[in-house]
Amino acid sequence: MYVLGIEAATPVAAVAVVDGEKLLAERMVHNQRTHSVNLLPMIKAVLEDAEVKYNVLSGIAVSAGPGSFTGLRIGMATAKTLAQVWGLPVVGVSTLEALAHPLTGQKGLICPILNARKNEVYAAIYRTTDGRLELLDGPMAVEPGELARNLKQRKTPVTILGDGVPVYGRFFQAELGTQLFLAPGSARWPRGAAVAELGYRRLRDGGGVDPLALLPQYIRPPEAEVKWMQKIKR
Template sequence: MYVLGIESATPVAAVAVAGDGVILAERMVLNQRTHSVNLLPMIKSVLEESGVGKKGLGGIAVSGGPGSFTGLRIGMSTAKSLAQVLGLKVVGISTLTSLAYPLAGRGCYVCPVLNARKNEVYTSVFDNKEVLNRLVGPMAVRPGRLVEILLDLGGPVIFAGDGVSQYMDFFKAGLGNLAGFAPSMLNYPRGAAVAELGLAAFREGGGVAPADLCPEYIRPSEAEVVWLKKNNAGS
């Protein structure tokens, strides 16, 4: 079975094709163009370069959030449209899980952190086993509260994600020698991780019809907050 993975929840656009035990093709770009411009040409390229093509796909996996509201919508609509045309099922993969996935089995807790703005991060905490097991989250939380949670767990932790650059010094100050940091190449979720996690999900009977797939925003968008405040005030 071959699975197309699509990642668009962060500033990086990434796509990949995974098969049994192998990544056949992968593309990743961080530039000023929007995901709506980048994704379709990248998908076309990996399908051609892998030799799988559209008709060879068995399913499509896409980043399900949390992350950029706009990026998630673009990735979801792209995955759902392509799946609808090809008659395939789709599966949403947690952006936090795909960030943690390459760090499984490192002998420490894994803590992906994405910049959620408003002085918060999107985060989860995973255990230190070969197979990821989420212990905390997903949630939007202030970095200080995250440090408290990690101190309660009481073991070394490795951080990864686009929130690392902003809060690295804070985590070092709060956790001391317990804090470690992934290489910069792992601070953005990979299309290959989304594809591999999707392949595992499909093997376990996962996947839904395109119309049934929904993103995991964790918290409402700014537009929704403004609308709720306006309407609650009016009522």
């Protein structure tokens, strides 16, 4: 089962093609160009690298959030448009789960964090159970102090990863001490391969949906929506 994975919910644009749980090709860029410029050429290239035609794909997986509102819209629109044109089911994958997925099997807790601005992080808490990630808490938009208290009371080693680490890593080190492990910089961004592999599992189990039915996981409303609601309440 060939699946195309698309990640655009963070500053990184990443795409991959898997055959089941076998990675065939992957590309990732972190540059100043917008995802709307990067994604389509990357998708074309990764299909060529994998030597896979679009008409043999079984579905498309896309990072569904939380993350950048603009990036989410671009990634979701790209995945949904291609799925509709190619007649494929599409599946949304949590950006936080995609971040945590490569650490499956690690002892203790796994806590991906994304910088949500406004002194908040997007976060979730996982552990490995029977070889798969188990979601214990989240996804949530939370102040770092509240998340640190949540993790501290669990009294279990925890690995933190994601683009929130450069911003809040020292804070969590001070709060959690030897309970905390920081994943390396190479684990800072969600990979297209993780999105594709998780998407494959959902599609295999019948989790694909019509492109028009797929919605992003914002967690908190976009700033434009907040301002509009404030305006109409006046």
